[in-house]
Every structure is written in structure tokens, then in C-alpha cells.
Amino acid sequence: MTQDTWNFIFIGLSFALYIGIAVRQRAGSTSEYYTAGGGVSPFANGMATAADWMSAATFISMAGLIASKGFDGAQFLMGWTGGFVLLTVLMVPFLRKFGKATVPDFIGERYYSKGARGVAVVCAIFICLTYIMGQMNGVGVVFSQLFGVSLAQGVVIGSAVVFFYAGMGGMKGITYTQVAQYTVMAFAYTIPAVFIAIAMTNNVVPQLGLIGEYTAGEEAVPFLEKLNRINTDLGFEEYTSGKLEKIDLFCITAALMCGTAGLPHVIVRFFTVKDVKSVRKSACWTLTFIAVIYLTAPTIGAFSRVNLIESLNNSSYEKAPEWFKDFEKTGQMAWVDKNDDGVIQFHGPGHSKNGTDSVFVVTSTVKKPIYPEDSAPEEQRVGKYGERILANKTDLSNPNELWFGNDIMVMANPHMAGLPKWVIALLMAGCIAAALSTAAGLLLVLSTSISHDLMKKIVKPDMTDQEEVKYARAASFVALTVAAYFGINPPSTFIAKTVAFAFGLAASSFFPTLLMGIFSRKMNKQGAIAGMVAGIGFTLSYIIFFQFLGGTKAQYLFGISPEGIGFLGMIINFLVAFTVAKFTPAPPKEVTDLIDNVRYPGGKETAAQDH
Amino acid sequence: MAKTKAAKGRYWRAHLRCVGVLLVIWFVTSFGCGILLRDWLDENFPSVGSAPFGFWMAQQGSIISFVLILLGYKFWMERIEADLEHDEEETK
Numbered sequence: 261m262t263q264d265t266w267n268f269i270f271i272g273l274s275f276a277l278y279i280g281i282a283v284r285q286r287a288g289s290t291s292e293y294y295t296a297g298g299g300v301s302p303f304a305n306g307m308a309t310a311a312d313w314m315s316a317a318t319f320i321s322m323a324g325l326i327a328s329k330g331f332d333g334a335q336f337l338m339g340w341t342g343g344f345v346l347l348t349v350l351m352v353p354f355l356r357k358f359g360k361a362t363v364p365d366f367i368g369e370r371y372y373s374k375g376a377r378g379v380a381v382v383c384a385i386f387i388c389l390t391y392i393m394g395q396m397n398g399v400g401v402v403f404s405q406l407f408g409v410s411l412a413q414g415v416v417i418g419s420a421v422v423f424f425y426a427g428m429g430g431m432k433g434i435t436y437t438q439v440a441q442y443t444v445m446a447f448a449y450t451i452p453a454v455f456i457a458i459a460m461t462n463n464v465v466p467q468l469g470l471i472g473e474y475t476a477g478e479e480a481v482p483f484l485e486k487l488n489r490i491n492t493d494l495g496f497e498e499y500t501s502g503k504l505e506k507i508d509l510f511c512i513t514a515a516l517m518c519g520t521a522g523l524p525h526v527i528v529r530f531f532t533v534k535d536v537k538s539v540r541k542s543a544c545w546t547l548t549f550i551a552v553i554y555l556t557a558p559t560i561g562a563f564s565r566v567n568l569i570e571s572l573n574n575s576s577y578e579k580a581p582e583w584f585k586d587f588e589k590t591g592q593m594a595w596v597d598k599n600d601d602g603v604i605q606f607h608g609p610g611h612s613k614n615g616t617d618s619v620f621v622v623t624s625t626v627k628k629p630i631y632p633e634d635s636a637p638e639e640q641r642v643g644k645y646g647e648r649i650l651a652n653k654t655d656l657s658n659p660n661e662l663w664f665g666n667d668i669m670v671m672a673n674p675h676m677a678g679l680p681k682w683v684i685a686l687l688m689a690g691c692i693a694a695a696l697s698t699a700a701g702l703l704l705v706l707s708t709s710i711s712h713d714l715m716k717k718i719v720k721p722d723m724t725d726q727e728e729v730k731y732a733r734a735a736s737f738v739a740l741t742v743a744a745y746f747g748i749n750p751p752s753t754f755i756a757k758t759v760a761f762a763f764g765l766a767a768s769s770f771f772p773t774l775l776m777g778i779f780s781r782k783m784n785k786q787g788a789i790a791g792m793v794a795g796i797g798f799t800l801s802y803i804i805f806f807q808f809l810g811g812t813k814a815q816y817l818f819g820i821s822p823e824g825i826g827f828l829g830m831i832i833n834f835l836v837a838f839t840v841a842k843f844t845p846a847p848p849k850e851v852t853d854l855i856d857n858v859r860y861p862g863g864k865e866t867a868a869q870d871h
Numbered sequence: 872m873a874k875t876k877a878a879k880g881r882y883w884r885a886h887l888r889c890v891g892v893l894l895v896i897w898f899v900t901s902f903g904c905g906i907l908l909r910d911w912l913d914e915n916f917p918s919v920g921s922a923p924f925g926f927w928m929a930q931q932g933s934i935i936s937f938v939l940i941l942l943g944y945k946f947w948m949e950r951i952e953a954d955l956e957h958d959e960e961e962t963k
Contacts, residue, residue, distance in 0.1 A: 334905055334929035341934045342901045349890045349944055471920025482921030500926045510906050540945045547941050551934050558930040861952050
């Protein structure tokens with residue numbers, strides 16, 4: 261059987277499973293649509309949250325980023341898991357006790373104003389949209405690989421699938437399909453790693469392989485030493501030493517952590533379990549399930565780095581493995597024969613005088629390979645050795661000839677290791693599960709923010725349930741269209757980086773506002789609104805300035821990159837909020853009563869699930 | 872009523888202590904070992920397998936500790952809540 265047949269069998273089966281579950285669990289009421297009626301077991305909810313959490317960014321892009329960043333990849337590993345600790349001990353037990361369906365609901369009630377609710381809705385929209393962009397990009401990578409089409413076509417196919425899928429079931433359907441998706445993802449992620457660990461390090465457990473010995477060579481050497489050596493031989497930094505400034509690494513990690521604790525679509529997940537006690541249990545399960553994947557990611561990153569270099573560097577193009585040509589076809593790998601010898605040479609920044617390793621000239625608008633039109637004569641499209649010719653201007657200041665997108669590392673990994681076809685097919689199914697589950701969860705939150713918090717609570721309070729669901733569906737369609745556009749023209753070339761921006765936005769808006777809402781009895785509406793506006797405003801402008809308006813590294817504030825600026829935005833939020841609160845009236849008694857109620861277990865939920 | 876209030880006050884302080892202690896551990900295992908003290912740990916601590924200690928903490932150890940922290944949180948909070956229930960029953 262060919263690879264395509266296997267792919268379609270695995271993806272078809274997994275889809276049949278998801279759709280079957282979604283149809284069986286169709287939402288009957290708006291309460292089921294938003295929070296599954298609050299009756300999901302902690303174990304199932306833990307799994308579903310893990311699936312929701314493991315986005316296309318994590319699944320597809322993270323290991324590739326770790327492979328190219330080495331030690332610095334720890335920012336994602338620690339940031340995206342450590343945030344769960346913050347989320348669990350500082351946020352969700354209290355928000356669950358409060359008992360409303362959405363994050364803007366809490367903010368609207370706690371800060372007793374429609375204004376605060378409105379600002380929260382706008383923040384939620386910005387965060388979710390940025391996050392979905394990253395997902396759509398990921399969906400595009402998978403579908404383009406699957407059908408052998410361009411990234412843009414892949415994104416369009418993917419959006420259609422996500423829309424159909426997310427609109428169907430609401431939270432109840434999504435929760436149970438996500439349980440199935442987590443299972444697919446966990447197997448898809450770990451099985452290739454196990455195979456490769458056995459081949460490279462003679463160790464069944466990849467995590468032990470990483471700290472064990474590389475046994476595939478002539479003599480056994482410590483694996484990380486081998487990895488460091490092949491990196492430095494090619495002119496890259498040592499794998500285990502980081503490049504980033506400590507302060508930047510600190511800020512990025514902190515922004516990712518605090519952002520995790522302020523992400524509306526993750527917080528909402530914990531509203532689907534019975535009570536505060538189950539919230540804690542559920543959080544334990546969630547993090548355990550997430551840890552399975554996150555402990556594997558660095559091993560995949562390290563293994564694929566070795567594999568990539570060993571299988572491509574210094575091999576002639578004509579003898580290069582078949583998968584390289586497949587990725588070349590979809591524009592995710594490229595080779596430019598700078599020295600005209602027909603051999604692929606891979607070099608790092610250490611081998612050029614000006615410290616670059618770009619294959620082609622990178623400008624603010626051109627960051628990826630571009631190709632001549634299909635109508636161009638053949639000699640302009642196909643090179644001497646059969647390679648695909650780029651329309652980019654070749655960068656001759658360094659000897660590096662190999663370009664690849666980090667996002668394809670995970671998918672290329674089993675190809676590189678020569679694993680059986682069904683493993684690759686399983687991985688494809690896993691990638692799609694990851695992208696679908698997160699995009700669906702996000703779309704749900706986004707559409708809820710618009711239909712419930714904006715339309716029902718602010719614009720048109722006498723709306724019926726059916727109308728609300730209708731608005732929700734319309735909102736998810738519009739959101740998806742916008743997300744698909746940016747999925748094709750992403751703000752950054754790497755999925756994980758785009759997603760990191762979403763975290764910065766969440767860290768600078770929701771995290772501080774929710775935290776003060778729970779732990780400070782003095783925080784009032786003026787403070788909260790001013791804080792949110794200042795925090796997200798600052799972070800958003802910083803990101804836009806450096807990603808779209810051509811800001812340069814030298815202009816970084818304190819050496820902090822746009823991914824890490826959310827941390828500073830968060831501090832600004834706190835400072836502004838406390839300063840404004842000092843000079844404006846304290847919150848009324850109902851609100852301090854509400855805070856007291858939220859802090860203690862037992863008793864009734866503050867607000868009944870009345871929608 | 873006054874006694875319930877005192878019990879609730881005790882509960883809230885115990886709760887804050889639990890959160891505080893766990894967050895200190897959280898900070899030390901992640902930001903501490905993985906970023907701030909990383910180089911020093913690489914030099915002075917025994918390697919985990921063939922991986923330098925700081926590197927291993929950043930890419931593996933911190934994640935394992937996060938899971939343990941949440942487990943600790945679950946059991947600790949259940950004890951604190953049991954104490955509160957006990958307190959409240961006495962006042963009834």
C-alpha cells in the first residue's frame with residue numbers, strides 16, 4: 261500500500277470516530293453548548309483539556325523549534341507546562357466556584373460594570389484570533405502535506421473542516437471528541453519517538469535515550485555529546501548551550517506561563533466539571549497527560565536534529581532520500597546549489613564571515629522560499645539535478661544551501677528515520693487531531709464571547725437561546741475567515757511564535773485582572789479597566805511594531821523580544837490598576853461579598869447556571 | 872457566627888500558605904534551576920545520565936516537578952478543607 265492510502269485510512273477512521281461521538285453528544289441546550297452542563301468526570305475532562313491545550317503549535321512546531329534552538333527550546337517546555345501550576349492554584353478553583361460560563365462574565369460581575377465586560381470581550385477576541393491564526397497555519401501545513409498542495413490551499417481545506425466540525429457539537433460534543441483526540445495524539449507523538457529511540461540509542465524510553473548513549477555509530481558516545489559535536493562541526497552553536505540572553509529567556513517563559521493561566525479557552529474547560537474538588541483532580545490529570553507529550557518533545561527535537569544532518573548533509577541531490585523531494589514539492593524544504601557541485605551542504609552561522617546562514621535573501625516581506633509561476637518555461641523551474649528552483653535572490657554571503665521550515669520537523673522525522681508507513685499515517689492523524697481540537701475549542705470561546713457576552717449581555721438582553729446559538733455560529737464563521745487569511749499570511753514564519761504572541765496578550769490582560777479580582781478586595785472597576793487597556797495596548801503595540809512595522813533587534817526594550825513582552829505588559833497592568841484603584845472609590849459591598857464567597861468551598865455557587 | 876468567621880479566616884490563611892509554598896517550589900524548579908542558576912548547576916551538580924543538570928532540569932525535570940506540585944496541591948487542599956469542615960461542625 262502507498263503512503264497516501266495509509267494516510268487516508270488512518271485519517272478517515274479517526275474522523276469517523278470524532279464525528280460519531282459529536283453526533284451522539286449533540287448539545288441540547290445552551291448550557292450544554294457552552295459548558296457541557298457541568299457534568300464531565302475529572303479524568304475525561306483532564307484528557308479533553310490536554311487535547312484542547314495541545315495545539316497544532318505544540319504538536320507540529322514545538323519539537324522542530326527545540327531541534328533548531330537546542331537549550332533555548334526550554335522556554336516552550338517550561339512555559340506551557342508551568343503555566344498550568346499557576347492556573348490551578350491561582351485561578352480555576354475560584355472561577356469554578358463563581359460558576360459562570362465565560363471569563364468576561366466573571367470580569368463583568370466582579371468589576372460590576374458593562375465597560376469591564378466589554379474590554380474583556382475585546383481582549384478575548386484578540387487572544388483567540390491570534391491563537392487560531394497559529395492553528396490554521398498548522399492545519400495548512402498538514403493538509404498541504406496530505407494532498408500535496410500549496411500551504412494556502414491546505415489552509416482553505418482545513419478551515420472548511422474545522423468550521424463544519426466545531427459548529428456541530430458545542431462544548432459537550434467537543435469534550436468527548438477531545439478525549440478521543442488526545443488518545444490519537446498521544447500515540448501518534450510517542451510511537452515514532454520510541455521507534456527512533458530504539459534505532460539511535462538502543463533504549464525503549466525516549467527520555468532515557470536523550471540522556472543515554474548514541475549507539476547507531478561505530479562506537480557508543482553520550483547522545484548529547486554527539487549532538488553537540490555534529491552541530492559545532494557544521495558551524496552551529498552547541499545544542500546544550502543557549503543563545504538567548506537570560507533576561508529574554510526569563511521574560512518569554514514568564515509570559516508563556518502567565519498567558520497559560522489567562523487563556524480563556526483553557527479556563528472555560530474547568531467549568532465543565534462538577535465542583536471545586538473535581539477541578540483540582542482534573543488539573544492533575546490534565547498536566548499528567550500534557551507531560552507525556554512535553555517530556556517526549558525534547559527527545560523528538562534532539563533525535564530529528566541528528567537524523568536531519570546525518571541523512572541530508574553532504575549527500576548528492578540525486579541520491580537524496582525521496583521524502584526530501586516530497587517536502588521540496590510543497591515548498592517546506594529547499595536546496596540552492598550555491599557552489600554548483602550537486603551536493604547538499606548544510607552550514608551554520610559559524611561558517612560565514614557575517615554570521616548568517618540564510619539560503620536566500622530574507623526581507624521583511626519575503627521570509628519563505630518563493631517559486632516561479634507554473635507557466636514559466638521548464639528551465640526556470642527545474643534545475644540541473646532535478647531540484648526545484650527558487651525565485652528568491654540567493655544569499656551568497658554564506659555557504660549554507662539547505663532551507664527547511666521548522667514546522668515540518670515532526671512530520672519529517674519518521675520519514676527520516678525510515679519508519680513504517682502506518683506510523684507516518686498515525687502521525688498525520690495526530691497532527692490533524694491536535695489542530696482540530698484546539699481550533700474547535702478556541703472557536704467556541706470566541707463565538708461565545710461575541711454571542712453571549714457582547715450580544716446578549718450588552719447589546720440585546722432579551723435574546724432567546726436559539727438566537728444566541730445562531731449568533732455564535734455566525735461569529736465562528738467570520739472568525740474562521742479572518743483566521744484563515746492570517747493562516748496563509750501569518751505574522752511570523754513559525755507557528756509556535758505566532759501562538760506565543762497570543763500568550764503575551766493573555767498574560768498582559770486577563771491574568772492580572774483575574775488575579776486581582778480574586779485576591780484583592782480593594783480592586784475596583786476603574787483600576788481593572790485601566791489595567792487591562794494599558795497592558796494589552798502596550799503588548800499589542802510592541803508586537804505590531806516589531807513584526808509588521810520593521811522594528812529591529814537593537815530597538816528592543818531591555819533586550820526583550822516581542823514573544824516575551826507580555827511579561828512586561830503584565831507588570832504594567834498591575835501597576836496601572838493599583839495606581840488607579842488608589843484614587844477611585846472602593847468596590848461596593850455586594851462585590852466584596854462575592855469575593856468572600858468565591859474564596860471558600862461549600863455553599864452554593866455564586867451565580868446559577870441560568871442560561 | 873463569629874466562630875465561623877474565625878474558622879474561615881484560618882482556612883483562607885492556610886490556603887494562602889499552601890499556595891505560597893507551592894509557588895516557591897514552582898519558581899525554584901523552573902526559573903531557578905532552568906534559567907537563572909542553570910550554568911552554575913551544569914558545573915557543580917552531578918549530570919543526569921549524560922545530560923548536564925541545568926539542561927536536564929530545563930527540558931525534563933521542571934515538567935516532572937510541576938506534576939508533583941499539582942498532586943501535592945490536591946492532597947494539601949483536601950486536608951485544609953477537611954479541617955474547615957471539622958471547625959464548622961464544632962461551631963454548629
